[in-house]
Structures are given as structure tokens and as C-alpha cells.
Amino acid sequence: MTEVIAVRPVDEVRTVRALLAGGVVAGPLWVALALAQGLARQGFDFRRHPVSVLSNGDLGWLQIGNFVLAGLLCVGAAWALRRVPHLGLGPVGGPWLLGQYGVGLVLSGIFVADPLDGFPAGTPRGAGAVSWHGLGHFGAGAVAFAALIAACLLAARRLARRGERGWAAYSGATGVFFAAAWLAMIGSGGRPATMLLFGLAVVAGWAWLSATLLRARREAFG
Template identity: 50%
Template sequence: MTQQTARTTNPVARDPRASLTRSLLGCGVVAGPVYVAVSLAQALTREGFDLSRHAWSMLANGGPGWIQIVNLVAAGLASVACAAGLRRALSPGRGATWAPRLVGAYGVSLVGAGIFRADPGMGFPAGTPEGPGPVSWHGMLHFACGAVGFLCVIVACLVVGGRFAAEGRTGWAVLSRLAGGLFLAAFAAVASGGGAVWANLAFVAGIVVIWAWLSALSLHLRRRT
């Protein structure tokens, strides 16, 4: 088959717009797995870090803290790119405007959370006194970025769920709404749990769920493009 024939028979090759959409959605496919893998690798290897006590964002402290800062910023930028892909893949139709905006806002919040470092505390990094410790201005901004971003991605799940429900795609509608509900419960647990082990582990599970949802959604839409 000649190169000219391949261009004629391959619809993606004929449509640069579809190719760009697939590339943008590809950022959404990989953002979550990379973020989770890098965070867990640090959580399991850095001295003094305890998954049951410390939030992943605290990994931004200490000598190797730049790794988590880069991880947060990269995940945020990939999520913004994914949002652009969602806008193109979902248009026209219900949720085509707000779902991408909300996912994009989530991405921006991750970049902000990387720029404004979480405060050390609870014995991490190694040598830090036990207890929550003082709250700095950048720690407050880190928390604010996270709270806004988490709420945005929760609402995005519900908006996408509504889109799929309107299309009669019950499975995806339930999956999207369930992901949003589970992450909301996990966020509420860690916000009100007072550092309890169950609350911290529930939030870790919620983070994994929300990234898995965004990856699955991006992959699904990418295959349809």
C-alpha cells in the first residue's frame, strides 16, 4: 500500500483535528497513572513518610521535594490539555462546555498546589516535630487550591454523568456519578477526620478513583474520536 493510499483509507490521517483531539485526550489517559505511580514510589521510599498519616502533597518538602512539585505541576498541565481534548470530543452536546472547564480548573489547581508547597508536619520530613505544626501563607494557598480543584472535578464527574445519562449510556453515567460521589466522601472524610488513619487512607483511595475515572474517560473518548 502506498503512502498516498494510506492517507486516503485512514480517516484520522485525513483529519488533523481528530489527531490533535486524540493527542490531547492522551494526556488525560497518562496523567493519573504517572501521578499516582510517582507519588506512591516516593511514599514507599522516603524516610519518615507514612501513607496512613501523611498527605501526598507533603512529599513536596525536604531535599527530594522537587520531585513531587514537578509531579503536581506536570499532572496539572496534562489535565489542562485533557480538558481541551474533552471540549473537542464532547462538542456539541450536553456538558460540552462545563465538563472541560471544570477539568481544566482541576488542572490549574494542581499547578497551584505544586507552586504553593504544603507545610511540613506530623514528623515529616524526618526530623520535623510531631503535630500539625504552624500554617504558612503558602500552606494556606496550597489547601485552597486543593479544595477548589477537588470540588471542580467532583462536579465534572456529575456533569459527565448527566451527559451519558441523556445519551442512554447507563453504565458510564453510573460510573461517572459514582466516582464523583466516592471522591466527595473521601474529601469530606479527610477534611473532618482530624488525621485519623481511616480518613487518610480513604482519601488516598479517593485520589486513585478520581484519576482512574479521568483516565478511563479520556481513553474511551479517544477511541471514539
Template identity: 45%
Template sequence: MAIIDHTTTARYSDAGRTTTTRRLLACGVAAGPIYLAVVAAQVVTRDGFDLTRHPLSLLSLGPGGWIQTANFIVSGVLFVAGAVGMRRAMTAGIGRTWVPRLIGVFGFSSVWAGVFVADPMNGFPTTAGTSDPTVHGILHSIAPVFAFLALIAACIVLARRYFRAGRRAWGVYSAVVGVALLAPDLLMGRDGFSLALAAAAVVGWTWVSAVAADLLRTTVSQLS
């Protein structure tokens, strides 16, 4: 009769779990840079696009719009995978339940923004008059609301987690990002809104990937 070495089996099981968690967190690490790099390339190459007047969502329209649509969906899926990795890595402490959920909502909102594209506005992608709002345009407008609300809430929860763990720099970083993400709301309907929205995306998307990288470097290594 074969003798089962439960210690060896458990060790291999833990190693497999750690490897999977690392891969999921790596998806979260990659998501932000991928999204921002693709956006940056489009901002400087799309004819007629003006960052001071046009929200990034409009890049999904017109010739080549499929690139931004794919960017929303792919980065969103990667962020959701990263959220699953966070849930596996955050086994204790403040935010172990809600931070992954909130990041998951954020990732899903990106996918939603890719599925339901924005309506044309401010002369992009065409200078023709803006038509009445469409169903997909209205549905698209829901995405940034949920994305930013989820990110702000995640910042607050993670700031508490970091401060409680004595990691003041990360706590301050998370709190500052949470405040910065409010900027677009303060400029809604005013000059500078599109720029504030783009800047908030850079700050927020980078923060999520940074948190995933921190978990990949610290928490997961402790599981090895």
C-alpha cells in the same frame, strides 16, 4: 490560475484537527497513571512517610521533594491539555461546555499545588515541632478544595451525559466516583483522613484519564 479544491482542503483541515484533538486527549489519558505511578514510588521509598498519617502533598517536602513538585505540575499541565481535547471532542450534548472547564480547573489546581508546597505536619519531613502556617502552605491548601469540587461537579455532569446517551455503565461509574470523592471531607480531622485522601486521588485521577480514553476511542474516531 490555480484551482483551489475546497473539498480536499477541508478534508486535510479536519484531519489536522482530529490529530490535534487525539494528542490532547492522549495527554489526559497519560496524566492520571503518571501521577499515581510517581506517587506510589515515593510512598514506598521516602523515609518517614506514612500514608496513614501523611497527606500525599507532604511528598513535596524534604530531600527529593522536587519529584512530587514536578509531578504535580507535569500531571496538571497534561490534565489541562486533556481538558482542551475534551472541549474539541465534545461538540454536542450535556456537559460539552462545563466538563472541559471543570477538568481544566482540576488540572490547574494540580499545578497550583506544585507551585505552592504544603507545610510540614505530623513529623514529616522532620520530627521537629510544626511551625506556624506559612503563606505558601495556606495557598497550597486551596488546591485540593478546588480540585475535588471541580471533579465532583464534573462527575455529576458527565453522569447525566452518559445516562442521557444510554451508556448506563459509564453513568453509574461517574456517579459512584463523585460520591467517593466526598469521603475525605467526611473524615476531615479524623483518623483515616490521609488514607481516604489518597484513595480518592486514585479513584478521581483514574476516572479523569478513563474519560479522556473513552473520548479518544469513541467521539474522536467519529470525527475521522
């Protein structure tokens, strides 16, 4: 892999390095900004509200931008992975899934989630009506989540075949945890315990993606 990189134009090498670095920091940036908003904005409660509803209100542009920026960083990292394939994600399937995850995030920002259960201030309690853009947000989220879960499981299978049991177990556990937490939240109708559990799963998913892209970058460039 090092020899292949060595014969590439310097500008391309720099671009690949930068895009992989962008993918590494996408998760921490997304989580930090979402957490800061959730703690600071009046009426928001992590036990009752998904982070997506932060896209509403006067400061909603922050979360919209958070989705779009993180998504674009993931799309860029997916392009870079086609040039320096990760041993677990491979040269085609993994980058395609990461790109799908990024596109889903961008669309999650474009299609704004509906106000929910008292947030933002003045919104009636309860689920409320679902708009066309709310449906679009649900669809975009499903695309993103399914792609991330599939990427974890793909990496787990490929790494297990290579005998890398630790990374394989980590990848598989992340994918299964994310899927279970997502289904639990849907099945419970958004009860506080499952809302918090899914929040942890989102953080775990981002952590796995950052670790995976960091490994790919180190293996390619040292």
C-alpha cells in the same frame, strides 16, 4: 463526530489526539510517582501524611513536578475536549471543569504544603504552623477536588439522560465517593482510616478521568 474531525487540518488532529493521550496517562503517572515516593522516602506514612507533604525536603521537587506535570496534562486534555466533546462531559462544562482541575493541580505544586507530623525528618510531631503557601496549597486543592467531583456528577447526569446507565452509575459513584472521602478526612482531622480512604478516592478519581478521556479519544478517532 468523525466527519467533523476528517475536515480538520492534520496537525490539529494530531495535537488533539496527543493531548487526550496525555490526559489519559496523567493519572497513572501521578499515582505511580506519588506511591514510589511515599514508599521510598524516610519517615513518610500514608496513614498519617497526605501525599502533598512529599513536596518538602531535598527530593520535594519530584512531587512539585508531579503536581505541575499532571495539571498541565489535564489542561491540555481540557482544550482537546473542546474539539472532540465527550458525550458525558459535553463541549463546554466538562472541559471547563477539567481545566479547573488541572489549574488546581499546578497551583498545588507551586504553593507547597507545609511539613507535617514528623515529615520530612526533623519536623516536630503534630499539625504544626500553617504558612501562607500552605494556605495556598489548601485552596488550590479545594479548587481541584471540587472541579473533579463536579465533573463526575455532570457526566453522570448527562449519561443517564442518554440511557447509558453503566457509565452514569460509574461517574456518579466516583464523584460521591470522592466527596465523602474528602469530607471524612477533613472532619476526622486526618485519622489514619480516613487518610487511607481519601488516598483510595484519589486513585479512583484519576482512574475515572483516564477512562473518560480514553473513551473520548476512541469515540473520536477509533
